[in-house]
Amino acid sequence: MNSINVQGLSKSFGTVEALKNVTLTIEENKIYGLLGRNGAGKTTLLNSINNRIFPTSGEILFGEKSVIENEDVQRNFFFVGEQLLFPENMNAKKAIRWTKEFYPHFDEDYAKELMSLFEVPIKKKVKSLSTGYKTIFKNIIALSVNVPFVFLDEPVLGLDANHRELFYKALLEKYSNSPSTYVISTHLIEEVANIVEDVIIIKKGEILRAQSRDSLLETGYSVTGMANLVDQFCQDKEVIGLDALGGIKSAYIIGEKPRETVDGLDISTMDLQKLFVKMTNA
Amino acid sequence: MDNYQEKPIFLQIAETIEDGIITGAYPEESQVPSITEFSIIYKINPATANKGVNILVDEGILFKKRGVGMFVAKGAVSQLKQKRKKDFFEVYIERMIKEAKKLGVTSTDIIGMIERGFIDE
Numbered sequence: 001m002n003s004i005n006v007q008g009l010s011k012s013f014g015t016v017e018a019l020k021n022v023t024l025t026i027e028e029n030k031i032y033g034l035l036g037r038n039g040a041g042k043t044t045l046l047n048s049i050n051n052r053i054f055p056t057s058g059e060i061l062f063g064e065k066s067v068i069e070n071e072d073v074q075r076n077f078f079f080v081g082e083q084l085l086f087p088e089n090m091n092a093k094k095a096i097r098w099t100k101e102f103y104p105h106f107d108e109d110y111a112k113e114l115m116s117l118f119e120v121p122i123k124k125k126v127k128s129l130s131t132g133y134k135t136i137f138k139n140i141i142a143l144s145v146n147v148p149f150v151f152l153d154e155p156v157l158g159l160d161a162n163h164r165e166l167f168y169k170a171l172l173e174k175y176s177n178s179p180s181t182y183v184i185s186t187h188l189i190e191e192v193a194n195i196v197e198d199v200i201i202i203k204k205g206e207i208l209r210a211q212s213r214d215s216l217l218e219t220g221y222s223v224t225g226m227a228n229l230v231d232q233f234c235q236d237k238e239v240i241g242l243d244a245l246g247g248i249k250s251a252y253i254i255g256e257k258p259r260e261t262v263d264g265l266d267i268s269t270m271d272l273q274k275l276f277v278k279m280t281n282a
Numbered sequence: 283m284d285n286y287q288e289k290p291i292f293l294q295i296a297e298t299i300e301d302g303i304i305t306g307a308y309p310e311e312s313q314v315p316s317i318t319e320f321s322i323i324y325k326i327n328p329a330t331a332n333k334g335v336n337i338l339v340d341e342g343i344l345f346k347k348r349g350v351g352m353f354v355a356k357g358a359v360s361q362l363k364q365k366r367k368k369d370f371f372e373v374y375i376e377r378m379i380k381e382a383k384k385l386g387v388t389s390t391d392i393i394g395m396i397e398r399g400f401i402d403e
Binding site for chain 2: 031171197
């Protein structure tokens with residue numbers, strides 16, 4: 001099986017550089033979290049890989065082959081974005097059949113099972129479903145297509161807490177039973193922090209981090225205590241953020257967490273969301 | 283399990299299973315849930331669940347039967363209790379003393395509290 005190799009990818013819209021020299025590998029059978037602030041370039045990256053837009057420069061390869069304008073390669077990918085790719089007047093039931101035409105491994109029974117689990121009104125026209133149900137519908141198709149690479153752009157946008165939980169469980173069940181790669185772009189970092197294996201952080205069009213979640217979490221920690229003690233501790237450290245409340249200060253530091261305790265300081269690991277926020281501020 | 287705790291999730295999974303074994307929820311020689319089940323229930327990546335389970339496999343607490351699943355080893359309960367007793371000092375006593383010193387609680391005070399705690403239980 002092949003991985004996706006993005007090499008020196010840049011994309012400009014007019015004078016705006018949405019992606020700057022992005023190099024990245026997306027491996028098979030892994031769940032990725034694609035994290036970035038609004039406008040960081042997440043969707044542009046996904047659109048490029050899925051041949052919805054043309055790169056300004058650089059290459060995207062699947063194995064040896066370019067993914068651009070290559071239908072044979074694109075058959076291995078499924079992308080759920082904001083756009084709805086179904087004919088306007090189709091109801092969910094018909095849309096399922098329609099998808100099967102394009103994706104021969106599409107599991108119709110499984111899709112129907114999920115539709116009833118999520119209580120999707122399948123007789124309604126897809127375009128007239130509520131925002132939440134439109135998203136759920138697209139996610140269900142994505143979980144049923146059985147292609148090696150699935151890209152989900154904001155898959156829980158507009159979903160209530162119950163449906164989000166149901167979606168994460170369905171995703172994990174599907175992934176456990178028949179692994180594919182899932183690249184999930186989301187702002188709800190806490191919710192996916194334990195679900196993803198690898199994390200890609202994109203900031204202003206550039207890749208800031210692309211590594212396993214576990215190794216990423218080991219690269220930062222926080223220190224809290226009396227301001228003067230914290231300042232002293234931080235002297236030779238790479239500080240990416242500070243919070244102060246009265247005489248108490250917290251510093252967020254990039255580096256390996258010290259093994260020894262320091263008197264008067266509370267040293268703790270950062271969770272993914274905190275690390276992300278501190279890394280991508282400003 | 284608390285997903286927002288300090289410890290890495292794979293260690294929390296291992297501890298959750300250990301607790302299940304010690305309390306008898308997963309008796310010796312019985313089957314424990316699969317990686318997939320742990321993954322779905324705790325909403326964690328299967329690779330993470332696997333990492334947690336493998337710690338216990340390496341320690342001989344769990345063993346895998348090919349094509350069947352994972353089982354609790356015979357003698358796992360006493361093995362785990364031994365291990366937990368060893369950790370007891372570090373996990374509970376050291377932290378307690380640190381807090382006590384911060385508050386000015388003496389060792390005599392602490393011993394008194396411990397004795398009272400045992401009676402109340």
